[in-house]
Amino acid sequence: MSAPAPAGGAETVVVKCGGSGALDVQRLCEHVAELTAAGRRLVLVHGGSAEMARLAGQLGLTLRQLTAPDGVVTRYTDAATLDVLTMALAGRVKPALLTALDRHGVAAVGLTGLDAGLLRARRKKAVRAVVDGRPTVVRDDRSGRIVEVNAALLHGLLAAGVVPVVSPPALAEDGEPVNTNADRAAAAVAVALRASRLLFLTGAPGVLTDPADPASVLDTHRLPPAGEPAPPWVGGGMTIKLVAAREALVGGVEQVWIADGGAARPLAAACGDGPGTRIV
Amino acid sequence: MSAPAPAGGAETVVVKCGGSGALDVQRLCEHVAELTAAGRRLVLVHGGSAEMARLAGQLGLTLRQLTAPDGVVTRYTDAATLDVLTMALAGRVKPALLTALDRHGVAAVGLTGLDAGLLRARRKKAVRAVVDGRPTVVRDDRSGRIVEVNAALLHGLLAAGVVPVVSPPALAEDGEPVNTNADRAAAAVAVALRASRLLFLTGAPGVLTDPADPASVLDTHRLPPAGEPAPPWVGGGMTIKLVAAREALVGGVEQVWIADGGAARPLAAACGDGPGTRIV
Amino acid sequence: MTTVMCPSCESDVELTAAPRQNEIIECADCRSELEVLSVDPVLLALAPEAEEDWGE
Amino acid sequence: MTTVMCPSCESDVELTAAPRQNEIIECADCRSELEVLSVDPVLLALAPEAEEDWGE
Ligand SMILES: [Zn+2]
Numbered sequence: 001m002s003a004p005a006p007a008g009g010a011e012t013v014v015v016k017c018g019g020s021g022a023l024d025v026q027r028l029c030e031h032v033a034e035l036t037a038a039g040r041r042l043v044l045v046h047g048g049s050a051e052m053a054r055l056a057g058q059l060g061l062t063l064r065q066l067t068a069p070d071g072v073v074t075r076y077t078d079a080a081t082l083d084v085l086t087m088a089l090a091g092r093v094k095p096a097l098l099t100a101l102d103r104h105g106v107a108a109v110g111l112t113g114l115d116a117g118l119l120r121a122r123r124k125k126a127v128r129a130v131v132d133g134r135p136t137v138v139r140d141d142r143s144g145r146i147v148e149v150n151a152a153l154l155h156g157l158l159a160a161g162v163v164p165v166v167s168p169p170a171l172a173e174d175g176e177p178v179n180t181n182a183d184r185a186a187a188a189v190a191v192a193l194r195a196s197r198l199l200f201l202t203g204a205p206g207v208l209t210d211p212a213d214p215a216s217v218l219d220t221h222r223l224p225p226a227g228e229p230a231p232p233w234v235g236g237g238m239t240i241k242l243v244a245a246r247e248a249l250v251g252g253v254e255q256v257w258i259a260d261g262g263a264a265r266p267l268a269a270a271c272g273d274g275p276g277t278r279i280v
Numbered sequence: 281m282s283a284p285a286p287a288g289g290a291e292t293v294v295v296k297c298g299g300s301g302a303l304d305v306q307r308l309c310e311h312v313a314e315l316t317a318a319g320r321r322l323v324l325v326h327g328g329s330a331e332m333a334r335l336a337g338q339l340g341l342t343l344r345q346l347t348a349p350d351g352v353v354t355r356y357t358d359a360a361t362l363d364v365l366t367m368a369l370a371g372r373v374k375p376a377l378l379t380a381l382d383r384h385g386v387a388a389v390g391l392t393g394l395d396a397g398l399l400r401a402r403r404k405k406a407v408r409a410v411v412d413g414r415p416t417v418v419r420d421d422r423s424g425r426i427v428e429v430n431a432a433l434l435h436g437l438l439a440a441g442v443v444p445v446v447s448p449p450a451l452a453e454d455g456e457p458v459n460t461n462a463d464r465a466a467a468a469v470a471v472a473l474r475a476s477r478l479l480f481l482t483g484a485p486g487v488l489t490d491p492a493d494p495a496s497v498l499d500t501h502r503l504p505p506a507g508e509p510a511p512p513w514v515g516g517g518m519t520i521k522l523v524a525a526r527e528a529l530v531g532g533v534e535q536v537w538i539a540d541g542g543a544a545r546p547l548a549a550a551c552g553d554g555p556g557t558r559i560v
Numbered sequence: 561m562t563t564v565m566c567p568s569c570e571s572d573v574e575l576t577a578a579p580r581q582n583e584i585i586e587c588a589d590c591r592s593e594l595e596v597l598s599v600d601p602v603l604l605a606l607a608p609e610a611e612e613d614w615g616e
Numbered sequence: 617m618t619t620v621m622c623p624s625c626e627s628d629v630e631l632t633a634a635p636r637q638n639e640i641i642e643c644a645d646c647r648s649e650l651e652v653l654s655v656d657p658v659l660l661a662l663a664p665e666a667e668e669d670w671g672e
């Protein structure tokens with residue numbers, strides 16, 4: 001674990017996968033096996049919204065959302081929701097990924113932000129949201145923003161030929177677990193590892209200018225200057241991926257790609273020029 | 281992770297904790313912090329029967345038991361039970377332990393047998409049990425016995441100053457997760473690490489000759505020769521702990537102790553002569 | 561109609577409906593955003609700054 | 617009463633009650649333990665050896 005990072009971290013690629021379906025786990029594992037056998041260092045970061053929704057349904061828990069005054073919708077993570085999130089991610093999605101990776105001969109270790117301080121967050125103590133049409137301060141939301149990554153833990157595993165499989169929750173400064181966005185967690189991990197590439201696998205072939213038309217995929221998407229609005233065709237889950245992409249680029253990650261998680265070789269953009277959309 | 285084991289593994293202690301309550305997590309974490317700060321290498325292994333029962337109740341799932349023809353009762357682990365087990369252990373018990381350890385400044389990494397082949401098991405393909413009074417072959421039980429431990433993974437973490445926090449499930453030879461007994465998992469880990477001591481924390485001060493009287497605790501319990509019956513006052517959860525203790529001793533672990541998980545210094549037997557019952 | 565004092569400018573703030581716990585209202589005089597800290601009695605305080613708000 | 621052939625000694629095995637899937641019965645002649653592999657029709661096979669049986 002005390003192994004030094006490779007010079008410039010040049011060979012490390014961080015892949016964000018899963019959360020909203022459309023991922024072909026078998027193909028992903030095959031490709032991970034191929035790339036790790038060739039000596040490439042990979043870190044997988046995953047979410048699990050679909051599994052979370054399924055588990056909440058089984059437990060009879062209604063997942064709630066917060067609508068910020070500017071219209072942005074976010075998950076409302078009270079204590080019961082955080083419990084469901086942790087069980088879904090660490091108890092269902094991650095074991096399934098680890099089992100599939102083992103079947104493909106990949107040594108992978110599952111981690112959440114709670115492991116050896118892997119992801120430390122600053123908790124959002126007060127969130128503004130519209131509740132029943134009235135602006136309100138929500139104080140029991142257990143979510144936060146990553147401020148520190150234990151890169152040494154990941155470097156040690158990578159040096160041993162292990163693929164870390166990372167997900168929320170993170171640890172807040174008050175010692176309590178908090179939810180954190182998995183796309184932004186992937187960006188924080190990529191920055192901390194000085195990864196050469198960050199790859200977001202989605203249900204689309206990349207950034208689309210027409211969400212209904214896969215052929216509208218862009219080869220390159222240039223982020224607007226900070227503070228300026230995104231193009232109107234950026235919406236849904238893409239908004240937050242582009243926020244995370246900006247954080248990664250600002251943090252020194254050389255290339256950020258958004259690609260198709262259902263492709264035959266979903267990690268092609270980890271080593272070549274796509275397919276997918278390169279974010280610049 | 282490729283760090284060699286210390287000579288003889290002399291400084292490594294494996295502690296089995298939790299599963300059936302009676303554990304004082306704060307005191308355990310304090311003591312772990314103290315011992316690891318003093319350079320001792322600790323591995324925690326945990327179960328989680330109580331949390332499993334609670335989660336099964338929340339999900340409306342009835343946990344079932346198998347009664348072997350010789351009267352031994354074991355958990356019936358069908359697919360739904362394995363799901364609950366994995367969520368309870370990896371999604372509730374382990375995150376709570378990791379969070380508590382972090383609060384005490386202990387760098388700990390949670391693992392199940394699914395991580396990098398940590399615990400590989402031979403699946404019990406056919407189990408004999410009495411069902412509705414009739415002897416029956418049960419073929420859908422997902423449980424197994426550990427046949428291999430990835431000691432290198434644990435040595436690497438220990439060398440980096442990390443406390444591994446290990447639990448079932450394990451990985452069977454068919455690539456599927458299976459349940460495995462946590463006490464015996466602790467023994468298998470202790471043997472694989474050539475640990476100097478294995479410590480089982482329980483709800484009693486040690487092995488009692490009268491289960492109702494804590495003062496009946498034995499300083500030493502000598503296991504009967506293999507194949508001979510245990511004394512009549514060995515029952516309940518103690519039976520399996522003594523099976524695991526024998527496996528550890530036969531496998532070369534120098535000292536095996538059964539001690540009180542609620543004590544002020546629950547790990548005293550990790551370095552001194554008790555308190556607790558030494559199994560010989 | 562309940563009237564309470566603005567903690568910022570000390571002018572009267574009129575509550576037009578039954579206020580709710582943690583609701584944010586605005587002082588008509590100084591435009592401060594005020595959070596309802598309790599409803600019985602009504603206590604107001606400056607609402608915390610908006611934090612960036614992306615969740616999983 | 618159903619009668620089926622013992623797969624071990626080929627003598628007749630009498631099933632005294634409605635057999636159940638995976639139930640273990642004993643051949644009265646050769647004392648083999650037989651597992652009911654199916655109930656309609658009744659198929660018997662040598663029951664697998666008992667495996668050691670401790671679970672979590
Ligand atoms: Zn005012």
Ligand SMILES: [Zn+2]
Pocket residue numbers: 622623624625626627643644645646647648
């Ligand atoms: Zn016969």
